[in-house]
Amino acid sequence: MRRAGFAYAVTQGFSPKMRISFGPALPVATGGDREYFDVWLRQYVAAPQALERLAAASPVGLGPMDVGYVGENEQSLSATLTVARYEVVLSEEVDPEALQRALGAVIAVGRLEVEHKGKAKVFDLATSLPKEPVAKSSEGRTIAEVVTRMGPNGSLRPDELVRQAMRQANLDGAVETVTRTDLFVEDGEAWRRPL
């Protein structure tokens, strides 16, 4: 933002900081393909120009994809972005069909207990998984596409779901990478991107 030369707003108080707010945090060890942040400007810059300036000031691979203005009184990104889509890439020996069956078996139980920082957390899967996970093959790798709902009590980690499914089905293999590929606002039954 500073490199792009924006006249950004700063917070009040003893130690003024740029007024910037990020969307939901990525889980540790998870990449992100489409993340969001809000920033307040003191001077209007047309969105296409803002996108261009920000892109020119960004490192390759971490550039902006889109820029748009939102109303001052809109809810925060953390509050509105409640659905996340993930891609969990697995090691070569995992068979997609076996994984699909394993995921189905876990979901059929309806709840999943996960240990997090020494504490047990129970997730209601009907609420936490607004869409059934899909295991598929892509370019010789097995990928699980998992959509989760984020809430005030936390979010189910997609890799944790996949690991539990593999453990229960005695499947060999490991999770290699996890990437959050999209974030959505729930609009009734539909999902939409914030921009």
Added chain:
Amino acid sequence: MRDARADDLWRRLETLLPHVERPARYIDSEWAVQRDEAAEYRAALVYPDTYELGMANQAIAILYRRLNALPGVAAERCYVPWEDMAEAMRREQLPLYTLETLTPLAACDLIGITLPYELTYTNVLEVLDLAGVPLRAADRTDAHPIVLGGGPCSYNPEPVAAFFDAILIGEGEEAVVEIVAAHRSALANGYTRAEVLRALAAVPGVYVPSAYEPIHAEDGRLVEIRPLEGAAETVVKRALGSLDVEEAVTCPVVPYMDVVHDRANVEVQRGCTRGCRFCQAGMIYRPVRERPADTVVRDAVAALTCTGYEELSLTSLSSADHSQIEEILRRLTRRLEGTGVAVSLPSLRVDSFSIGLARLVSSSGRKVGLTFAPEAGTQRMRDVINKNVAESDLIETVRTAFEAGWRRVKLYFMIGLPTETDEDIIGIGHLVNEVVRVARDVTPPAERGGLKIGVSVSTFVPKSHTPFQWDAQIPLAEVERRQSVLRGAMPRRLVDLSWHDADVSFLEGVMARGGREIADVIETAWRSGARFDAWTERFSLPTWFAAFETCGVDPAAIANRERRTDEVLPWSHISCGVSVRYLERERERAVAGTPTPDCSFDGCTGCRVCDDLGLAIELGGEARG
């Protein structure tokens, strides 16, 4: 477009990243990174510690920019993987690679490893081992890259001489270009490794250890460092005639993760001629060469524009000594008004800090920390070390700072200096007591809760090329006793007292003045698991003691032994330009408590660096004879 080898390495690397601490250490694509996959010549620039420490190193940043500007040359960064990643890399047989193109270090033409501190030596071996390059230069073949060292520890290169093919003594901006040119020419002509090293040795300032043989008497004393094969008797440092020949690094790589000193830097001057007798930097970086104010301001604005940092540091050994520092700060304050950017001056001297300077530094709205280094507690001791600072200077400086709104100040002291007595140690406590009293006196009662005087005490380590290079380091037991004396003299309230680990200082003392016998010790310690010795939580003196014993080397005989001035020292064949006679004279003046003035302002004191190296002090853009 990355090649297949790099793609495969990335795929294997990517699977490790979720399982290691701070994975951002191992990736690139940061802002301002320079990448040339098609370059014919590739140099890996290695900082022998983690990414977050290495990214602050200005030498690497300067050489990165310098080499990447050469046609056909790519300079790429490499840092030491933390233990978890190193273990994973060994398990998965992943070679150490450069960040920019994932090129294995062993596939580079040159591996340049800076030597910032003696306690990074085991990390040097870690780098070579992870890279798959033989640790010892003697074991390398034409198939291996040239391993080049440099940096401050190169002034006594002997402890690590066995691991390097060549070592650059002095400043690298011009020399590294010549080294790469010589190497490229040698490669193009199909030279053998021995011929390549001869070609490199012909570059002024390059020391090729294999061209010198230390000769010992029967009693083990070093009696000669014999140049072989027509090598020069003395390797003299390289130094830039002027700092104004090129701009500061105004577009450095901006990291994704938190690193130390995460801010824009402009080097405002190089060298310091205050003449503190314990200070190696003050001797090896002579003479003083300032960047003129116009250049500093231009480069500072360019650096902030390019990087987007909100803090700018004007760096040097003693920035407040710059003859135009107030003008620089005034101009920067005007330019940066309303931007929220803070300007900091590290390494402040007590006697060059003024109310004017205080107001300028604080006018950016954010007060960054103040640190001063009185070093000694009594005037007698300060005269011995030539720290020409009176107690009244320090007290007045502290008063000025706290009146201007600072509430925290850090003070550095040393114990174990030559001629030191318990009275000098108690003097440190007295001085700190006075600082606390003044700080309280000028601070409004409502704000006294925020007062903090940080006191950091280290143990003196005699270094090569200083007037104290012949002096003994005090033994560990004596260090502990003196620390106890100091603890008893320090105020109990408002002071945060911290110690530099005496064990670490002892090992530093051995490495700083040891010879080639230390190489076996370093390798043995590394094989026993010594890594990241500069990190408190990783340092283990017992591991090193075991290594010394295995190799039959007595560390106390190196660290705690006083040398005769007619002894051949392990670094006698390396010159920083300051004559040995000058160092001897300074040592005599130290014992007599006679100060030596600053030659930048008070006339030549005869160290010979300007005369013998064709250099001159440059202040405000003008050379002074």
